[in-house]
Amino acid sequence: QVQLVESGGGLVQPGGSLRLSCAASGFRFRNYLMTWYRQASGKEREWVATITTLGDTRYADSVKGRFAISRDNAKNTLYLQMNSLKPEDTAVYYCHRPAGVNDWGQGTQVTVSS
Numbered sequence: 001q002v003q004l005v006e007s008g009g010g011l012v013q014p015g016g017s018l019r020l021s022c023a024a025s026g027f028r029f030r031n032y033l034m035t036w037y038r039q040a041s042g043k044e045r046e047w048v049a050t051i052t053t054l055g056d057t058r059y060a061d062s063v064k065g066r067f068a069i070s071r072d073n074a075k076n077t078l079y080l081q082m083n084s085l086k087p088e089d090t091a092v093y094y095c096h097r098p099a100g101v102n103d104w105g106q107g108t109q110v111t112v113s114s
Contacts, residue, residue: 002026002103004095009108016085016112022078022095022105030073032099036080038091038110045094049080063089085112 008020020036033052039045049069050058057069068081078095090112097103 002097002100004097004103004105006093006095006105006108009093009110011111011113012085013114014086014112017081017083018085018110020080020082020093020108020110022080024076024078024095024097027097027100029071029076032097034069034071034078035096035098036069036078037094037096038089039094039107040088040091043091048093051078082110085110087112 003025005023006020008018010018012018031053033050035050036048037045038048046060048060048063049067051069051071059067066082066084070079080093082089090110092107092109094107095105
C-alpha cells in the first residue's frame with residue numbers, strides 16, 4: 001500500500017526558510033515522477049513543483065526561484081526546500097504521486113506570519 005508522509009512544516013517569519021520532507025513507501029520510489037501541491041484555507045489545491053525520475057524539475061510561477069524540489073531515491077524521500085517565504089505561501093503542503101489513483105500524503109501545515 002502506497003504511503004506518503006509529509007513532515008517539516010511549521011510557523012516561520014516572512015523571509016524565512018523551511019525544508020519539507022515526504023517519506024514514501026509501498027512503491028518503487030525511483031521509478032515515479034513526484035510532485036508537491038499546496039492548499040490554502042478556502043482555496044483549491046494548487047500544484048507547486050514536479051520532479052521527474054531523472055531529476056528534471058518544474059515549478060509554479062509563484063514559487064519559481066524560491067523553492068527547490070529534490071529527491072533522494074536511496075532514502076525514498078522527496079523534499080521541498082522553501083526559501084524567502086511569504087505570507088501567501090501559507091498552506092497545507094502535500095506530497096503527491098500522480099501515477100496513483102489517490103496517492104496523497106496527510107499534509108504538513110506551513111504558516112508564514114510575523
